[in-house]
Amino acid sequence: MNQNFDILIVGGGAAGFFTAINIVEKDPKIKVAILERGSEVLGKVRVSGGGRCNVTHACFEPNELVKFYPRGEKELRGPFHQFCSGDTIEWFEKHGVELKIEEDGRMFPVSNSSQTIIDCFLKATQKLGIAVLTGQSVQSIFKKDNFWKVETQSENYIAEKLVLATGSNPKIWEMLQQQGHAIVSPVPSLFTFNIKDSRIKELPGVAAQVTVKVKDTKLTSTGPLLITHWGMSGPAILKLSAWGARILFDKNYQFTIFVNWLNDVDAEDAEKVLKTLKQEHAKKAVSKKSPFDFPNRLWESLVLASNIETETKWADLSKVQIQNLANQLTNGTFQVNGKSTFKEEFVTAGGIDLKEINFKTMESKLHENLYFAGEIVNIDAITGGFNFQNAWTSGFIVANAI
Structure with missing residues (x-):
């Protein structure tokens, strides 16, 4: 019938x-x-x-x-x-x-x-x-x-x-x-990035306003980034996954991203800021407090990744350490290895x-x-x-x- x-x-x-x-x-x-x-x-x-x-x-x-x-x-x-x-x-x-x-x-x-x-x-x-x-x-x-x-x-x-x-x-x-x-x-579109990296391993739940770029592509995105147990998520990453759905699929979800934790400040300007801080906070320990608009835990992790020991004072920073830190802040390189479905x-x-x-x-x-x-x-x-x-x-x- x-x-x-x-x-x-x-x-x-x-x-x-x-x-x-x-x-x-x-x-x-x-x-x-x-x-x-x-x-x-x-x-x-x-x-x-x-x-x-x-x-x-x-x-x-x-x-x-x-x-x-x-x-x-x-x-x-x-x-x-x-x-x-x-x-x-x-x-x-x-x-x-x-x-x-x-x-x-x-x-x-x-x-x-x-x-x-x-x-x-x-x-x-x-x-x-x-x-x-x-x-x-x-x-x-x-x-x-x-x-x-x-x-x-x-x-x-x-x-x-x-x-x-x-x-x-x-x-x-x-x-x-x-x-x-x-x-x-x-x-797939709208997915989070799987990243195993000592810099973010202890930081699930930490968020920052960033700019993210995918190496060897024109893909770039700005917005909040959230560090998770398996890597990175948040609007900045999800936007990247949507705009890059085809490109990242073709890369089999193995690619490199650059994270600028200072959003739109470049390495050169970051160095200037750090040199000023070196003058102003000479006697303080570098790793103790984030001078930027993101959490202390993230700052401490980036300081350590720049080969600066926990107790090092601002006055004792070498030129190379300042360059390293400026680079970690504005151009952190992270290896993405796979994806996870977003909710x-x-x-x-x-x-x-x-x-x-x-x-x-x-x-x-x-x-x-x-x-x-x-x-x-x-x-x-x-x-x-x-x-x-x-x-x-x-x-x-x-x-x-x-």
Whole structure:
């Protein structure tokens, strides 16, 4: 038996739900079903932002917002002019969910719980009569006459329009390749760096504002860096991993980074500062107190790495020791050996080639009545609510087009 709907949405995540709700709110007569392969919907929403759900980012200017997307920057400009972060806030407020802005620009529900977002979506789908069908793992997709036919392991579905919102699901990408779509092969994005180094071994939990560069590439990033038990994390590193997703994959995650703990001060200027300190603090021990804006423990470690003993006084520093220290401060070389996934917020670079999508409608350029929403396409962002914003924007555009 075939089950008939006007629109089938494959994928019960953020993008799938947002698309479905917006379609039926615009036209209550449309019969919509969401197919989800798991036993539960909205799993990624639940774990996002440490269980608080980082809904979007307080960046309200489309031309600024696109800069957070290593893949999709050019393509998202038009879509963000149609539906941006401000529209997201308004949409959720209309649906009874108030959002708040945190210091770093990330936005969360005032309730601090991702359950608020899940409840909002489930309530809306119930109210609008959207069928949410779990345990429906898609086995095949094909076009028959003017209809799309979707077979799961237990049912057959037929619909005039098909929306794929399956995130980075390789099985669905394979089916699309059979339909002639090009898939950019997936590689991880948003990961932390594994580094074994005596300078940071005893410093888990220490953070500093830095500039990081990857040797032999143009990759560079500025922001907070966090030292962890396995190496380095924090926004500066995660940004680097997103912008460098392909390059670092090709290097098999074995590469060298340069860390400037003084952010934008170069070695020459650092030397001048150190010479001044030598004058001013002549009788004090160098390693005791950090003269810079980062923790004492880190300072002490960099002093020791510069061949300066714990009790050495500023007055006794040699020219070579000052050079060594300036170098450790502004150009620390660290060997990266592998990566670790960042929390549960696993993001993949890769997906449907952006050239094959009409970004005014999110419709496939190859097949009529086939639409895409969310991370199934080759778009991804750095951490901070940007991946969700792509889900809301693309879902909204699909709903409008339909």
